[in-house]
Amino acid sequence: MKRRVIAGVSVAATAGIAVTATVTMNAEAAWTSASNVSASGWMADDSPRVSVDRQGDALLAWTAGDLSTTYSYRRVQTRVKFANGTTGAIRTLSPDGASVAWPEADSDDTGDSAVVWEQDSQVVGRRVAASGSLVGPVQKLSTSGPATGPVVAVTPGGTAMAAWTEIRDGSWCAVARRLKLDGTLGAPITLGSGSAEKPAIGVDRNGQFVIAWVRGSEVVAKRITSTSVSSAKVLTSSIASYGGFGMVRVGVDRGGDAVIGYHSGGGDRAQVWASRWSRTGTLAAPLRISASTDNVGFHHALATDLDGDSVIVWTRYNSSGKLELVGRRLSAGGTRGSVTTLGPGDRPDLALDDDGDGMLVFHTVVPTSTIPYSYTKSSARLVSRSGIFGTTKTLTSDGRVPQVDARPSSRFTVIWQQATHPGTIKSVTGP
Template identity: 65%
Template sequence: MAASLVTVTVGAMVTAVGVSPAEAAWARAWKASPHGWTATDSPRVSVDRQGDALLTWTACDSKASGCYHQVQARVKPATKGAGPIRTLSPLGASASWPEADSADNGDSAVVWEQDGHVAGRRVSASGQVIGPLRRLSTSAPAVGPVVAVAPGGMALAVWSEIRGGSWHAVARRLSRTGAAGPVLTLGSGSAEKPAVGVDRQGRFVVAWVRGREVVTRRILPGSVSPTRVLTAPIAAHGGFGMVRVGVDRDGDAVISYRSGGGARPAVWASRWGRTGAPARPLLISSGRDNVGFHHAVATDLEGDSMLVWTRWNGSRRLEMLGRRLTRTGARGPVTALGLHDRPDLVLDDDGDGMLVFHSPSAPYKENRVGTRLISRSGAFGRITTLTSDGRVPQVDTRPNSRFTVVWQRTSYPYSIHATTGP
């Protein structure tokens, strides 16, 4: 069907863009966080196989004498209005940086930093909080928690914690009933945030920074693989960071990371098939790029991936770029995506996807949340602006390209908003 010029009204923004009729079908944005609460810029969204979305964020009561941030959550079913707001952490604690993931049926796990430790809870598909709050870490400080949930419901939380003056990468399972499993010490680590993904059989892939290298392990129901080094051929005088993981249906993984120092910072990816050793790292960004801080990766069930990153151009502005990485390791052409920042992206089962971002890039004078559809061949669609008052968007999808986007408003009180489409 031919594209046409239409007016799209979503939330606070009315914009005329050239889109197909399907691209214009965004629901009206709605406010997820409670009235009178001031939210932070770290909302998260996780969508189950039916399209029901769990939104999580931290916020503090602006009427209280002290601003202690609380982790809150809310389920938005695909076919009806949002459920009630649920409180996951107690007031008076210092909670931050929530992460969430969902099983096929919508049962979810949420983890976050709280008072120097890592805490977690389970949330049912209907939005009920399951079991007591669990302190997952064994030592402090503990930072950078991430979580993945297997299709059947078992969750794996991973984080970094100090033990005896040294950083270690640590993991722990969290069952559907909220029971915490034994502590798995994966090895020495760093303060950098780890990454975790899971395949359709419930096999987890964990990657983290260990000193001046990136390493990975698989965690299966009954065993843990040896540690594999991904970055041995790469010299990064400034070390590595921003580790990301994408996993296909069978457990083949793409692990991306940013290298610092040397001639220029760069974005790399390592492919690790479910059998054998990891392949040699692939340079994703150009050798001429002065790469920015943020990048994102997503992998479909067949093993094809999309990567998006930023770089500083000659005018000292951040611009965004993207390219496809096929299941065979072939790198597609680089697409210039404009002056944007904070990319996040997702691919559905077949590789159709969405990129979200905020604009313009630094220096920030205003913020708009934008989206681009991604075809399964790796082509980016036109920009749709969701709001002129938003930043740090996040996106997730059900199996067949119905996307939920969440963001923080730029204007006070920085509330959390979301929409679904197209």
């Protein structure tokens, strides 16, 4: 879990990013040069992740295989990108020969992190120290299999909570488990029946977790403290969804008020919704975030600042059948801001700093008249705390699936996969 969600973009250095007048520039208004994150001669996958601590140090995580080996087995790898611009060594978290995928990472205030991933049809995890060194062995988190869709959040003091779904006795079950600062495990926490959909997790500044997941034909959530697990709160009872629910996202403010975003398949088209669940247990009626006429696409992103204000960006198909991005602000009081059409794009990701200044990153497939007839570029837009989107800055003309996280005040680290072979993982920090 990062402030952006919660639930993972070659660039030349530039003097800044052009934005609308309503977007305040940070004093450090310059982008670093993009750097290679993964090792030369390794081929990476399109699932990199980034988590930034409160000093601005970033843990970068990805999967990649050594092309010089016969089978190029995938490994989960990490390295730290420090706020001073230096990078640590690449660390391999997973064993040789294992089948690994979909790493997720989060960090505490001082940079101690937890990484979880799928490995051989199970969910596993490992701690990484702020220096980048590994803490303890790989730990098997799941209790049955197959297990899928791991997510993770870390409290300010360092306790991690992972959540996922697994098959037990032929049915899906949602499960959570602590992965402690020293790398040891807590007992499994059975949340209840679930689905193959990936859950979502967030944590407040007091260390209270919010986990949301799809249970049959509804979205439910629970709160977990150091001593208790709440009963499940059904978020979607007032929404008809003939196609079911999915793509759950969670944002949590400093005190524990949560915003949970999700897709529904109700009526003749998918919609994007958000439910607001207060720290006292009050559940507001679901808010339709997309327009009822939107032909909503697959992906959306949600980020919440420490005051509880959120930004939500989703994809929809325009009148030409092409994907475009759309965004709006959702205030802590539940007021929906105006909708902004953001132009062509897909795979959005968002991060907000403590006060709500943010960044949206995304990629766009651009058609060309020559072979291979398209290229994929990754871009960024700043977002003001009032919900105004700045102009688009192209980060690279050869990058896909960018991910972003923020330090406490308006400085962002972006990671992406090079779109062309060998799919090198790259990163940049700015503005």
